[in-house]
Amino acid sequence: MAKRLNGENSISDVLKEFMQANNLQSGMDKIDVRDAWKNLMGNGVNNYTRDVMLKGTTLYVELTSAVLREELSYGKEKIVKMINEELKREVVTTVVLR
Template identity: 60%
Template sequence: MAKRHNEHMSISDALKEFIETNKLEKGLDKVNIAKAWENLMGNGVNNYTTSIKLERDTLYVQLSSSVLREELSYGKQKIINMLNEEVGKEIIKKLVLR
């Protein structure tokens, strides 16, 4: 059980402390990256996206269209930069399109 603080604490600070003490950051990063992919790529790409998986610093994206996969492969670094910027920290270093 977490120790009780006598001083007042803002909700954002309390949530940050809760996330850190329970080691939930990696799980939240996975959710945030999936949401960022949906927001940045739009409906056209999302319709062909079958799964998104983050393992360590690599994002695996499964696409049902080989043509789209080829098109996205030309801009991998730009996609990585956009996703990291959307999340606010450098989570992804490598993007694998399947």
């Protein structure tokens, strides 16, 4: 049964409580990480990105270019840091490039 809220609450508080009550945060994280990848990497990388998936705390990125995959493999820690800064919390701990 849904919990009734007494008094006035902001819409953000109501949405946060709704997301927690229905375990929706992991689904939102998947969408937010995909959007963060597109915003941070730009058109050059996005043209060669086939798929971006978040499973647990691991980000799986499927690329169509072996050269780009090799280049990005040198900066995995920086990618993790950039995405977590964009999301303002610790969501990704490792990156796997395929």
